[in-house]
Amino acid sequence: MMIGLLVCIMVATPQEEALLKELEKMLGTPYRWGTTDCSGVISIAARRAGLVVRRTTTRRMYQEWPKVEARRGTAPIFSHGKGPAHVGVWILAGKAFIHSSSSRGVMVSDEQSNIEWWRPRILSSHQIPIEVPHRMGYK
Numbered sequence: 001m002m003i004g005l006l007v008c009i010m011v012a013t014p015q016e017e018a019l020l021k022e023l024e025k026m027l028g029t030p031y032r033w034g035t036t037d038c039s040g041v042i043s044i045a046a047r048r049a050g051l052v053v054r055r056t057t058t059r060r061m062y063q064e065w066p067k068v069e070a071r072r073g074t075a076p077i078f079s080h081g082k083g084p085a086h087v088g089v090w091i092l093a094g095k096a097f098i099h100s101s102s103s104r105g106v107m108v109s110d111e112q113s114n115i116e117w118w119r120p121r122i123l124s125s126h127q128i129p130i131e132v133p134h135r136m137g138y139k
Contacts, residue, residue, distance in 0.1 A: 011071070011072060011073075012071070012072040012073030013073060013130075015049075015051055015130045015132060016072070016073025016074075016089075016128065016130070017073065018049035018050070018051060019042070019045050019046055019049055019051060019053070019073065019089065019128070019130065020072070020073060020089060020091065020098070021049065022044075022045035022046070022048040022049045023041065023042075023045040023089060023098045023106070024098065025045075025048075026041055026044070026045060026106045027098070027106050027107065027108070028105060028106060028107075029041070029100070029105050029106040030105045031100050031101060031102050031103070031104075031105045031106075033102075036100055036105070036106065037100055037102075038058065038086050038087050038088065038099055038100045039055065039056065039057065039058055039061065039087055040055065040100070041099075041100045041106055042075070042087065042089065042128065043055040046130065050133065051130050051131065051132060051133075052130070052131035052132075052133065053128055053129065053130055053131070054129070054131075058077060058084045058085055058086060058087045059083060059084045061075065061077060061084070061087055061126060062077045062083075062084035062123060062124070062126070063084075065126035065127060065128065065129055066126060066127040066129075067124050067125070067126055067127075068125055068126060068127045069093075069125065070090055070093040070094055070125035071090065071093045071125075072090055072091060072092065072093060073089065073090065073128070074089070074090050074093070074125045074126060074127060074128065075087050075088065075089055075090070075125065075126045075127075075128050076088055076089075076090060076097055076118075076122050076124075076125050076126075077122070077123050077124055077125070077126060078118060078121040078122055078123060079121050079123050080121065084123060086099065086121075087099065088109070089128070090125065091108065091110075092110075093125070094119075095110060095111060095115065096108055096109065096110035096111070096115065097109055097110075097115075097118075
């Protein structure tokens with residue numbers, strides 16, 4: 001007897017896809033603390049997509065944003081040993097994320113670059129609290 005398998009493909013919402021599209025346009029942007037740092041690029045990309053993600057610290061993101069299973073469009077939060085210290089956005093959950101590196105600017109970390117360095121430092125993944133202005137037409 002054959003038993004069917006239920007496959008759950010978790011995809012990004014339209015708002016998360018819009019955020020990712022804007023983040024990808026920012027690839028190569030130099031890192032600047034306070035503006036294009038790891039949390040700053042998420043806020044900037046959201047604004048460019050016509051969305052709102054309130055600017056906050058990585059520690060507050062870790063404490064306040066809802067924890068979820070990692071998937072495209074969610075935010076992995078990392079530790080450097082002293083609690084939450086870095087954030088990005090998953091392009092491919094567990095395999096690739098986009099973030100602002102202090103040494104390389106906005107970049108993708110994946111299997112071909114340095115994901116192995118980041119993987120043991122993941123604390124959790126979080127839903128990005130995207131606010132959608134009514135004029136955007138998202139549901």
